[in-house]
Amino acid sequence: MVNTKKSTQKTTKPIIQAMDVSFFYGTAQALFNISLDIAPQRVTALIGPSGCGKSTFLRCLNRMNDIIPKTRLTGKVLISDRDIYGEKENIVDLRKQVGMVFQKSNPFPKSIFDNVAYGPRIHKLNDKKKLAEVVEKSLRRAALWDEVKDRLSNNAMGLSGGQQQRLCIARALAVDPKILLMDEPASALDPKSTTHIEDLIGELRADYTIVIVTHNMQQAARVSDETAFFYEGHLVEFSPTKEIFTKPKQKQTEDYITGRFG
Amino acid sequence: MNSDLVQKISYHLLRLITYAIVVSVGYILFDIIRHGLPVINWEFLTDFPRRSGSEGGILPAILGTVYLTIGTIAVALPLGVGCAIYLSEYADQNRFSELIRLAIITLAGVPSIVYGLFGLGLFVIFCQFGTSILAGSLTLACMVLPIIIVASEESLRAVPRGFREASLALGATKWETIRTNVLPYSISGIITGSILAIGRAAGETAPILLTVAAFFLPKLPNSIFDQVMALPYHLYILATQHPEAEKVLPLQYGTALVLLMLVLGMNLGAIILRIHFRKKYKW
Numbered sequence: 189m190v191n192t193k194k195s196t197q198k199t200t201k202p203i204i205q206a207m208d209v210s211f212f213y214g215t216a217q218a219l220f221n222i223s224l225d226i227a228p229q230r231v232t233a234l235i236g237p238s239g240c241g242k243s244t245f246l247r248c249l250n251r252m253n254d255i256i257p258k259t260r261l262t263g264k265v266l267i268s269d270r271d272i273y274g275e276k277e278n279i280v281d282l283r284k285q286v287g288m289v290f291q292k293s294n295p296f297p298k299s300i301f302d303n304v305a306y307g308p309r310i311h312k313l314n315d316k317k318k319l320a321e322v323v324e325k326s327l328r329r330a331a332l333w334d335e336v337k338d339r340l341s342n343n344a345m346g347l348s349g350g351q352q353q354r355l356c357i358a359r360a361l362a363v364d365p366k367i368l369l370m371d372e373p374a375s376a377l378d379p380k381s382t383t384h385i386e387d388l389i390g391e392l393r394a395d396y397t398i399v400i401v402t403h404n405m406q407q408a409a410r411v412s413d414e415t416a417f418f419y420e421g422h423l424v425e426f427s428p429t430k431e432i433f434t435k436p437k438q439k440q441t442e443d444y445i446t447g448r449f450g
Numbered sequence: 451m452n453s454d455l456v457q458k459i460s461y462h463l464l465r466l467i468t469y470a471i472v473v474s475v476g477y478i479l480f481d482i483i484r485h486g487l488p489v490i491n492w493e494f495l496t497d498f499p500r501r502s503g504s505e506g507g508i509l510p511a512i513l514g515t516v517y518l519t520i521g522t523i524a525v526a527l528p529l530g531v532g533c534a535i536y537l538s539e540y541a542d543q544n545r546f547s548e549l550i551r552l553a554i555i556t557l558a559g560v561p562s563i564v565y566g567l568f569g570l571g572l573f574v575i576f577c578q579f580g581t582s583i584l585a586g587s588l589t590l591a592c593m594v595l596p597i598i599i600v601a602s603e604e605s606l607r608a609v610p611r612g613f614r615e616a617s618l619a620l621g622a623t624k625w626e627t628i629r630t631n632v633l634p635y636s637i638s639g640i641i642t643g644s645i646l647a648i649g650r651a652a653g654e655t656a657p658i659l660l661t662v663a664a665f666f667l668p669k670l671p672n673s674i675f676d677q678v679m680a681l682p683y684h685l686y687i688l689a690t691q692h693p694e695a696e697k698v699l700p701l702q703y704g705t706a707l708v709l710l711m712l713v714l715g716m717n718l719g720a721i722i723l724r725i726h727f728r729k730k731y732k733w
Contacts, residue, residue, distance in 0.1 A: 250619060257542055280621045288619040294612030296631055297733040306630070307620040345733055356616070363620055 203228040209263035233412035240418040250286040287360035293352035295344035307363035330358035350381025486707030498668040514678030521587025530598030538606040558596035563656040570660040586662025601643020605636040638727035645720035681709040
């Protein structure tokens with residue numbers, strides 16, 4: 189079983205390639221020489237104790253760390269073979285391809301429709317009919333359509349926490365990304381909403397490459413194909429999820445997974 | 451003394467101080483309204499002054515103050531908000547931006563007569579605008595700029611980072627993010643702060659004394675290069691420079707009341723706008 193999985197992984201070309209990535213906040217180094225290949229249409233979980241660098245690494249993948257002053261990255265990140273930190277890279281195009289969902293759901297204080305339509309509008313889609321189609325499609329994808337179709341003009345702030353997070357997913361999907369980065373998307377939600385989000389991730393994996401940061405080990409085990417374990421800025425282990433949770437290669441991984449620290 | 455007693459004394463003392471403030475504001479209002487209201491009628495509001503202000507109305511002074519206020523808003527609001535956006539969204543937080551902030555706070559503390567002299571030197575004489583609405587508006591704008599900048603920056607910073615991140619992550623540029631997902635949410639704070647500052651400017655005498663205000667000019671301006679009368683200056687003239695100061699006392703009250711109503715009206719407008727925008731963008 190494990191072997192077949194590994195071999196398929198080798199034959200598919202990775203969509204994300206991190207090569208010797210180190211990251212600095214000022215003089216403090218947060219990531220140490222991370223090299224990691226992520227295959228398309230798979231769910232990759234990043235786990236590790238707080239402050240281990242998993243979120244920092246995630247935010248390197250759509251250059252979200254650029255907005256934090258005095259940060260620096262060395263090494264290379266290739267997405268679809270494009271060097272995203274290269275001189276020619278257009279950050280707008282990059283973020284169109286690499287969507288992101290944040291830990292704290294952050295819908296704009298606008299209508300549900302305007303939230304989802306925000307990205308397409310930014311990217312110059314102004315045709316009303318097409319816009320409505322994109323909004324409906326995205327909301328359906330995010331499994332929210334049936335709940336909100338009659339109140340698209342209502343303020344998004346009136347939705348429940350779980351609905352807000354699914355709206356944020358719909359908003360990210362509306363610009364038609366290839367990759368979806370999720371930074372602890374369910375950590376602020378109740379169990380039922382969490383299940384919703386996890387089911388959704390299961391459905392989205394057919395069309396998107398998903399990288400998800402989570403500190404919930406069961407969640408990582410449930411939703412992901414591969415798991416990367418980060419510890420103190422180092423990538424300790426990166427294996428198929430089944431392997432990492434049943435027979436981890438590293439002692440540190442085992443200690444963390446079995447709850448001895450973290 | 452036991453702590454219970456101290457507690458009681460402090461409570462009553464603090465309450466007394468608060469009441470004292472309310473009472474003095476109330477008395478000022480009451481006094482001005484009591485003496486000013488009988489003077490105010492249609493003629494007073496819409497007629498030109500006669501006999502160096504002893505008779506007739508104060509229309510040129512009202513319009514002068516309105517023009518100056520509009521001019522001040524037109525200059526100070528875009529500049530102030532622009533500067534605040536730069537400081538809050540674009541500038542690196544380093545020594546240099548700290549220095550800019552320090553300069554702005556210092557500017558806010560400069561006495562208004564100094565602004566008047568500055569305006570006289572720069573706008574009236576050097577730029578050759580003459581004593582005019584333009585020079586006066588620019589001078590008043592300089593005076594309110596620091597307050598607008600500080601209020602606007604504060605209100606921009608109050609917008610949660612999550613909105614900015616979400617917008618950037620969708621591929622919006624920084625400017626698109628500011629325009630669509632930062633400015634709209636901070637507009638209520640910006641407007642409130644700005645209107646309060648400009649209301650303050652509308653009542654200033656020293657800056658306009660040297661740059662725009664006419665002692666007695668019973669006609670309306672034709673362009674922004676004309677002088678105008680203004681309510682606070684007119685009040686000052688009636689109260690201290692008029693040969694029959696005692697006789698025109700009711701007119702002083704009337705003028706004061708009109709000025710007060712104008713400023714309070716603006717503040718009321720600010721409150722209504724704030725409520726409107728708060729409702730529109732709630733998070």
